[in-house]
Amino acid sequence: MISGMAYSSPLKAQDILNKTYSLSFNNATLQEVLTYFQKNHDVKFIYSKNSVNLSQRVSVNFVDQPLRNVLDQLLKKNGIDYEVLKNRIILGKLTATGTGDFKAAISAENADAADQQELGIPITGKVVDEKGLPLPGVTIVEKGTTNGVNTDINGNFKLSVSDKNAVLVVSFIGYRKTEVAVGDQTSISISLSENISGLNEVVVVGYGTQKKSVTTGSISGVSAREFEDQPVTRIEQILQGRTSGLTITTNDGQPGDGATVRVRGVTTFNNNDPLWVVDGVVVDNGGISYLNQSDIESIEVLKDAASSAIYGTRAAAGVILVTTKKGKAGRTQINYSGYVGTSAPARKLDLLDATQYATLRNESSVAGGKGILFPDPASLGKGTDWQSVIFNKGAKQQNHELSVAGGTDKSTYYTSFGYLQQDGIVATDISKYKRINFRTNSTFKPSKYVNFGENIGYTYNKSIGLGNTNSVFGGPLSSAINLDPTTPVIITDPTVAAKAPYIRNAGDPPALQNAQGYYYGISNYVGQEITNPLAYIQKQLGNHSWAHNIVGNAYMEINPIKGLAIRSTVGTKMAFYGDESFTPVYFLNASTIGSRNNYNRDQTRVFSWNLENTASYTRSINQHNITVLLGQGAYVDAATIASGVTEYGLPVTNYNDASLNFAIPAIDRIGYGSEGQPHHLSSLFARLNYDYQEKYIIQGIVRRDGSSRFGSNFKYGTFPSVSVGWVPSKESFWPKTEAIDFVKLRGGYGVVGNDAIRDNAFLSTIGGGRNYSFGTGDTYISGYSPNAPSNPNLKWEQTSQTNIGLDAILFHDFNLTLEWYKKKTTGILQQPSLPFYIGAIDNPYANIGDMENNGQELQLGYHKKVGEFNLGFDGNVSHLSNKVTRLAPGQDYLNGAGVQNIQGGVTRSQVGYAYGSFYGYENTGIFQTQADVNNYISPKTGLPIQPNAKPGDFRWVDTDGDGTISDKDRKFIGKSLPSWQFGFTATAAYKNFDVVVFAQGQAGNKIFQGLHRLDILTANYTTAALNRWTGPGTSNTYPRLTDKDDNSNFGYNSNFYLQSGNYLRIKTLQLGYTFDKNLINKIGLQKVRIYATGQNLLTFTKYTGYDPDISGSIDQGFYPQARTFLVGLSVGF
Incomplete structure (x- = not known):
């Protein structure tokens, strides 16, 4: 330096x-x-x-x-x-x-x-930035030598070089390194451009911005240039794999569906969704679906308490700040971007065909003591491939965006329109998503003392979904996996169609037919909710959900003196959403029947608003820089109002003809409604930022919140944080070296809160239905009693976090960030079990749980221009370790998720283990012979541990050593939470061509592969069953098939069901070409770029299901993500 x-x-x-x-x-x-x-x-x-x-x-x-x-x-x-x-x-x-x-x-x-x-030759010169301002302290070195100088306070320099062939290497922190050939020049003017990852970059920190060089908290950001022209429908998809500290897993692959976002892990047994703040307005996780990626300027993630404490009680799960685009002074700019393309399933499950299915069913039936079901399996051939029946290999997708922006030094404006349409790859007729969005904002500065503006966004969504996904209980995907391949898609044989179950008795619901009048095939072997998926689709036609979202804010700012800004902002969110559905009279199988049609319409209204007043003052005195922020906020989530009506027995047969206008008996019309409790929050907050020469840095935050969700004893909570930073590379003792340009060490500690529980949980509510008979009569008297005791001492969950970080710039172009953190949540709200003699029906909430997360994060960036090549790489790796540290007294564990016909559930949370870990039995292989069964002896009893097992059954581990296999032998057998998250983006551009490769993945978790419907013995299997045990030495991993599973080979949750959740996915590959400006300027255009994109192209994983990217790590027929191919166009006028 x-x-x-x-x-x-x-x-x-x-x-x-x-x-x-x-x-x-x-x-x-x-x-x-x-x-x-x-x-x-x-x-x-x-x-x-x-x-x-x-x-x-x-x-x-x-x-x-x-x-x-x-x-x-x-x-x-x-x-x-x-x-x-x-x-x-x-x-x-x-x-x-x-x-x-x-x-x-x-x-x-x-x-x-x-x-x-x-x-040598004397050279004089001056170095300036892009605005023409002088840059002091810039290093100018003759290339290949140690001959060098620094610019003075006015950016001037003098240097003698060896000869005219000399090259000057010009470098400065936060700016791109530049090389200048001397030639015949004796006076040289040099302009440096900012490094895109430079320290002068401004990041949003909540109620303001800070230079990246002086931030002391843990903040990760994603800018618009990192995801422009990328085919995403929701902003969670933008963040996945692009920044450290985030665990993002897909909720569902259906069009328009969101993802589960966790900032530095799970922090509570309750709501773990981060706080989303869009242009200063708080929106819930589901509410961000209204955002369109083309309107987003930047996204910042406040990961530690030192940065998120400014949001107090709502920041325990992290804060994500979204800033939308604004207009800029200058000529009007019109931009269009759009793409069209198709999607297809990235993979199919390997399921048994008809011959294989019949063969294995015969084997299982005989082993269970029954006879052969299929006399000649080979005659059945391949049968029906149900996945191919419902998968769409050409599902259409399109997106179009148009924006107009501009302004003067007195006012700016920005307006955008968007349209997105996406068809699903599974059962496309009932799997669609459409979004129409509009955004407008403007700013006005009538004088140097006052400025004001507004920002409003509106979105309409229409979604047609499959209903039950990642569930064995029906739906076309679950049916396609479990329905036997011997059943035909439609019945074309009139002799079959003339018999039961297709011919029904008079007055019975009819079997469904397609448009050509053919009955949909009905299985003779598989029943319950597993039905012909095409018949299910026809039953659901027309059903959809819809939503209108309006999110906006308006502000006024006064600047009475230099450095002082007084600002008032009012924001609001209004949402109206609902469903419309029609269910005809139908017969899908003996277990799935609808005897009366019905039409349902419901809607929900949500309204929230916030008012915030802040005053900030910034002053610099002799390189001492101080910023003080004081603020007050009031926030109201008004009562949610829901209403709906269902009508039965309409004189119609399909959705298009259904309405609420028919005259039907009052008894056949059922109306319903509900109104929730409003949530009020009142806040005071303050922040102090100080630095000296951007070398010694300190930040302090304190926020005090009052919430209506707590009683008078603990209605208010205070949430402080402090963080410090030191830039040793600015010290005089720091060695002047090309290798290290900048180093900042930082650390912070803070406390944030969580009040995401139901309203009025501290109160004792009264419930009815407690009827009682007095005296000797039989008459019941209506009775009421408390549901649960009150708890006036109920208070906030508190999450404290210590964070230590290092930021560095190496060799001018290489950016490095390292983080270590320890995050502890205390007083988690739970409902401990009370003894029955208390007389309560329910259990009260209490602060009786603790949880801890420890993690490390690495973020890398490299951007360099080499000749006519522009190269870039950004990568991140995060490691997380989670464990439960306290539960309620006398409570050993919390039960988690369950799966149909799996005894005792599959996950639990227990002190000393990660939240929601898989809990079950461990097998150490398969008994190959009866001798193996007899020789599996307990050291304690001297008797066989599994005396009733047969060859081909699992050998269960006797965990407690008591000589028998029981519930006490279950143990923790795997984590559902991934330990590692990683992602990288590589970019390259040569002249007008560019290429982007983005990959992401995770590691360290297990997935419960539960695709087989266990309670239906006749349900289809994956081809893994072909490797089952059929005799000594044939398999040591897949047990025998039998209709009488006395050993619970398939009934126990065990390591048999768990598979590695590790994966690496090539998420995006994009090739683009930007037309030469000299060419397009002649026709009035500023920019034209065309591109082709492939998404979800390749996934490296050992997982055998559709997709290892599964929220909750339990797979029972997860709607797969699509492989997509698009072509796009961006035009600027």
């Missing part, structure tokens, strides 16, 4: 000037004094007689004075300047600007050949 001197010479030159001399002259010429130095002290002077006057007489007396002081007295007082170059002192005429003119001194006529070669 450079100190900002006017000129920096080699150390040897400084030694010459620091050497001391004693001399005395009386009325001598300057020529005589200089000659004395050259003859007696080997100090060589070079000068031009035509440039400097050495005939001037001087009288001096120096005793042990540095040569610097001697020359200052002798020369500068007489209009002569000097410089030391290559062990020589050059003299030049002192100019009016106070600097010397040394050009004449080293011309060929004044310096010999040796001097010329050593002194």
